Amino acid sequence: xxxxxxxxxxxxxxxxxxxxxxxxxxxxxxxxxxxxxxxxxxxxxxxxxxxxxxxxxxxxxxxxxxxxxxxxxxxxxxxxxxxxxxxxxxxxxxxxxxxxxxxxxxxxxxxxxxxxxxxxxxxxxxxxxxxxxxxxxxxxxxxxxxxxxxxxxxxxxxxxxxxxxxxxxxxxxxxxxxxxxxxxxxxxxxxxxxxxxxxxxxxxxxxxxxxxxxxxxxxxxxxxxxxxxxxxxxxxxxxxxxxxxxxxxxxxxxxxxxxxxxxxxxxxxxxxxxxxxxxxxxxxxxxxxxxxxxxxxxxxxxxxxxxxxxxxxxxxxxxxxxxxxxxxxxxxxxxxxxxxxxxxxxxxxxxxxxxxxxxxxxxxxxxxxxxxxxxxxxxxxxxxxxxxxxxxxxxxxxxxxxxxxxxxxxxxxxxxxxxxxxxxxxxxxxxxxxxxxxxxxxxxxxxxxxxxxxxxxxxxxxxxxxxxxxxxxxxxxxxxxxxxxxxxxxxxxxxxxxxxxxxx
Amino acid sequence: xxxxxxxxxxxxxxxxxxxxxxxxxxxxxxxxxxxxxxxxxxxxxxxxxxxxxxxxxxxxxxxxxxxxxxxxxxxxxxxxxxxxxxxxxxxxxxxxxxxxxxxxxxxxxxxxxxxxxxxxxxxxxxxxxxxxxxxxxxxxxxxxxxxxxxxxxxxxxxxxxxxxxxxxxxxxxxxxxxxxxxxxxxxxxxxxxxxxxxxxxxxxxxxxxxxxxxxx
Numbered sequence: 001x002x003x004x005x006x007x008x009x010x011x012x013x014x015x016x017x018x019x020x021x022x023x024x025x026x027x028x029x030x031x032x033x034x035x036x037x038x039x040x041x042x043x044x045x046x047x048x049x050x051x052x053x054x055x056x057x058x059x060x061x062x063x064x065x066x067x068x069x070x071x072x073x074x075x076x077x078x079x080x081x082x083x084x085x086x087x088x089x090x091x092x093x094x095x096x097x098x099x100x101x102x103x104x105x106x107x108x109x110x111x112x113x114x115x116x117x118x119x120x121x122x123x124x125x126x127x128x129x130x131x132x133x134x135x136x137x138x139x140x141x142x143x144x145x146x147x148x149x150x151x152x153x154x155x156x157x158x159x160x161x162x163x164x165x166x167x168x169x170x171x172x173x174x175x176x177x178x179x180x181x182x183x184x185x186x187x188x189x190x191x192x193x194x195x196x197x198x199x200x201x202x203x204x205x206x207x208x209x210x211x212x213x214x215x216x217x218x219x220x221x222x223x224x225x226x227x228x229x230x231x232x233x234x235x236x237x238x239x240x241x242x243x244x245x246x247x248x249x250x251x252x253x254x255x256x257x258x259x260x261x262x263x264x265x266x267x268x269x270x271x272x273x274x275x276x277x278x279x280x281x282x283x284x285x286x287x288x289x290x291x292x293x294x295x296x297x298x299x300x301x302x303x304x305x306x307x308x309x310x311x312x313x314x315x316x317x318x319x320x321x322x323x324x325x326x327x328x329x330x331x332x333x334x335x336x337x338x339x340x341x342x343x344x345x346x347x348x349x350x351x352x353x354x355x356x357x358x359x360x361x362x363x364x365x366x367x368x369x370x371x372x373x374x375x376x377x378x379x380x381x382x383x384x385x386x387x388x389x390x391x392x393x394x395x396x397x398x399x400x401x402x403x404x405x406x407x408x409x410x411x412x413x414x415x416x417x418x419x420x421x422x423x424x425x426x427x428x429x430x431x432x433x434x435x436x437x438x439x440x441x442x443x444x445x446x447x448x449x450x451x452x453x454x455x456x457x458x459x460x461x462x463x464x465x466x467x468x469x470x471x472x473x474x475x476x477x478x479x480x481x482x483x484x485x486x487x488x489x490x491x492x493x494x495x496x497x498x499x500x501x502x503x504x
Numbered sequence: 505x506x507x508x509x510x511x512x513x514x515x516x517x518x519x520x521x522x523x524x525x526x527x528x529x530x531x532x533x534x535x536x537x538x539x540x541x542x543x544x545x546x547x548x549x550x551x552x553x554x555x556x557x558x559x560x561x562x563x564x565x566x567x568x569x570x571x572x573x574x575x576x577x578x579x580x581x582x583x584x585x586x587x588x589x590x591x592x593x594x595x596x597x598x599x600x601x602x603x604x605x606x607x608x609x610x611x612x613x614x615x616x617x618x619x620x621x622x623x624x625x626x627x628x629x630x631x632x633x634x635x636x637x638x639x640x641x642x643x644x645x646x647x648x649x650x651x652x653x654x655x656x657x658x659x660x661x662x663x664x665x666x667x668x669x670x671x672x673x674x675x676x677x678x679x680x681x682x683x684x685x686x687x688x689x690x691x692x693x694x695x696x697x698x699x700x701x702x703x704x705x706x707x708x709x710x711x712x713x714x715x716x717x718x719x720x
Contacts (some may be wrong), residue, residue, distance in 0.1 A: 013587050231717065374631070495692065495701075
């Protein structure tokens with residue numbers, strides 16, 4: 001071939017740096033593993049049906065996928081231009097302004113923590129009856145939640161990650177189980193192809209916001225794809241492709257599984273979801289597959305939940321590390337254990353928060369499945385939806401000011417369309433929050449969750465304004481992350497500490 | 505009692521990165537590599553062989569330095585003229601190249617020795633200070649100067665900067681009181697030349713990068 005003749009001489013540096021470049025499949029795997037298919041299909045969907053009494057969930061998955069795909073066009077385009085891609089607040093800081101960026105970073109921290117802690121409740125609630133069934137042990141949900149909490153806390157502070165191959169194996173097994181169980185649903189004696197899950201009119205009807213908020217929890221994690229912008233083989237192709245593939249895979253898998261389960265559950269799916277909860281997914285398929293397959297499914301459900309907890313805990317700890325380095329959170333969070341590189345302080349705080357919530361729920365006697373797992377998960381989903389919406393506007397504003405290198409569709413077309421759709425979705429989700437939580441309109445949870453996000457956003461903005469006048473050096477670096485040379489590690493902190501003294 | 509003679513920058517950092525009692529490395533291999541890479545580039549700046557301007561390495565003198573480790577890096581820089589970004593070079597040298605060069609240089613002067621540890625998964629070879637006291641030299645020197653209120657020379661300022669950038673300060677600067685700390689920071693800020701300031705900043709960013717990407 002002629003191309004070999006013009007190839008530049010072999011560069012040791014390029015070869016060494018290219019060795020760990022990621023391809024499309026690796027990025028898709030990473031994104032999907034944060035999405036935890038069984039947790040969504042067997043955990044969120046049946047609980048959501050029971051709480052909201054809505055069944056049009058498949059079409060909601062598809063609708064959310066379409067909106068996110070449109071959003072992703074501008075999102076991945078902007079990722080090529082900025083540092084610290086992968087964190088919504090980085091986009092918001094650079095697109096809308098640093099104060100909003102700090103506010104968004106705090107909102108994200110709350111939303112991510114809600115997911116993490118929701119998972120503890122979900123594990124306890126789902127494992128407790130299983131331990132009774134399998135081993136005849138009657139253990140309270142919170143004891144089991146504390147066991148997985150302790151495991152996550154210990155591994156987190158030592159920064160032990162679940163091996164990539166183990167994660168990949170678990171993920172493939174999960175997808176196979178979801179798919180196999182859904183196929184089995186088709187042959188269930190009760191099966192009648194239901195049109196309710198795919199009823200398009202439901203997206204305009206009452207409770208549509210609740211459906212969309214539920215669906216969005218299934219996609220959380222897709223935003224992490226751009227983390228690899230700098231480490232992918234071909235930044236212009238690898239990351240966008242992986243993002244679209246992950247979004248479509250999630251939509252198809254979840255949409256199909258939800259449809260098959262609802263169709264196979266018979267006429268009273270809402271009632272069954274209420275009494276059977278997460279068991280519904282397994283029960284519907286059990287006629288065809290037998291007890292052994294169902295036990296395997298349950299076991300996988302639990303292990304994947306644990307793997308997701310450990311991964312998510314690490315993501316939160318690193319997120320706090322990055323914020324600590326920037327000086328947006330106290331600088332102590334920007335420190336690691338020198339011998340291991342573990343971002344210890346972020347991990348400790350996350351664990352402390354988790355412990356507190358588990359104890360409060362245990363003492364108050366609140367339901368771990370509905371009040372912790374579902375409310376936490378879907379509340380976190382609303383937080384992420386709000387962040388995505390803000391990010392979408394940030395993308396527009398960024399490209400208005402830096403139009404170089406991207407065509408109209410990437411710069412403006414898709415971002416504007418996506419922003420409008422996301423704004424509508426956010427409005428629907430917030431206004432339907434009572435339906436989502438299955439409570440009376442105006443009752444406590446319906447305003448506590450949005451208020452918490454609002455308060456954090458405003459507090460973050462205020463903190464950024466304080467930084468702007470008191471520590472301009474720190475303010476200038478907001479949104480650039482640990483990767484930026486202006487980050488606040490020990491050395492930069494040493495330099496900036498004098499800035500302040502000089503002024504005084 | 506600044507007992508020891510000053511070693512090349514990377515050697516001093518290598519020793520500082522080891523426990524003064526057991527000789528164990530205090531940094532993860534990845535972070536140690538980033539420190540060694542930055543220190544070797546720093547040596548070339550101190551030798552007046554390269555400049556660092558706007559995140560890029562510029563060769564200003566291609567004569568060997570007389571030191572095998574620094575010269576090896578200079579040769580590689582000359583061979584790969586199309587790559588200039590400091591961050592790329594730090595990442596590349598940190599893949600094991602820099603640590604290897606420094607270990608060999610220290611072994612030649614008998615300051616470190618090869619240690620083989622048999623474990624469950626085969627033997628692990630590492631280099632540890634041949635005398636655990638040696639590991640404490642550079643940090644003690646810095647602390648002594650600071651304690652007396654004296655000025656550090658430029659190589660020791662870079663060393664102090666890299667100690668902060670790699671997080672080693674959590675081990676070696678804990679005994680510094682607030683005043684000493686303030687003096688050290690003040691010297692770093694006022695006396696570290698801009699090029700070296702940029703190098704240490706890049707080193708710190710690379711360390712943060714490694715943590716975020718789970719490579720640390």
